[in-house]
Amino acid sequence: MKINGVKKITNHAHLNLFMVQYKDRADKDKEWIFASRSNPANSPDQGERSVDAVVIVPYHKNEEKLVLIKEFRVVLGDYQYGFPAGLVDKGESVEAAGKRELFEETGLTMTRIIRQSPAVFSSSGMTDESLCLMFAECEGTPSNEYNEASEDIEIIMVSRAMASEIIRDERIKFDVKTWIILNSFAAGGIL
């Protein structure tokens, strides 16, 4: 396989389509369209780019619960259960973005980062979106007074017993990462 070039084919503010031209294993010219929040056409060495987003997996130590948010997702036209998350601002460290997003979305304070993933990819068939997963301990009282007007968020504190119930509830829409981690939490898995 050989990449010959990447072209930007739309011109919107936050998300665009790009076309990659490449040769497949049979040396045939092919094209592949994907979506990106950044500008991969300007950075051919994609491996060096930093992460787009941080997803926090917050464990409230005193309550022994995972902290989820039930958030209205415009794209789904419905509420989704997921972890607090957000884009990393320009010049901001991943750690700072994780602490900021956790506080803005839940009012909780991050006290310790347990473990952090490298840049991993959301769905690399259709987007170059990369994220860092941050497993962290937190404390405080949940509050949504720091939400923006564009956010419609309810904070849900989940015990192991409750995790085991909600993953079986077919009415709930889950983010994939959240569903996997709740499964392992319900089964007694460690963070």
Add this chain to the structure above:
Amino acid sequence: MKINGVKKITNHAHLNLFMVQYKDRADKDKEWIFASRSNPANSPDQGERSVDAVVIVPYHKNEEKLVLIKEFRVVLGDYQYGFPAGLVDKGESVEAAGKRELFEETGLTMTRIIRQSPAVFSSSGMTDESLCLMFAECEGTPSNEYNEASEDIEIIMVSRAMASEIIRDERIKFDVKTWIILNSFAAGGIL
């Protein structure tokens, strides 16, 4: 929040951008752009659509190993470690798609579905892509003779010890679901 409509704003074969018009909590008119493989503009009741893709988490029972694929991803311009996966064909059941993709990408035969997720979402800030996670047992000898020309795949059988090593290797690019499941597998978690 209230969705007023969804418009298709590009016209490609496999992936397009769509614009949702909605009112936020402050009753202000807003727009949000997202990517989709299907046509959400034609199906306002998005909750009823079936899954786009199936991701198989294959456990080779005799070898006591998880089966990963190291696959060239055009979008990343690099190899990525992930699980066998693919789009569900029109009219095909999720189970059939899971068995077919596992065989095509690894040459292995699925013998038992251990657990299956409902439709969960990859990254609902930027796409409506939904998938089913299928934890399954498999048997046979890994082979890539059934790959298509567009696929460049190496099959990797991962023990718990190896899982614990590779998740620490910063040179490897991982799909996010794969990274999370390898972590739990390395820690002795159940499938």
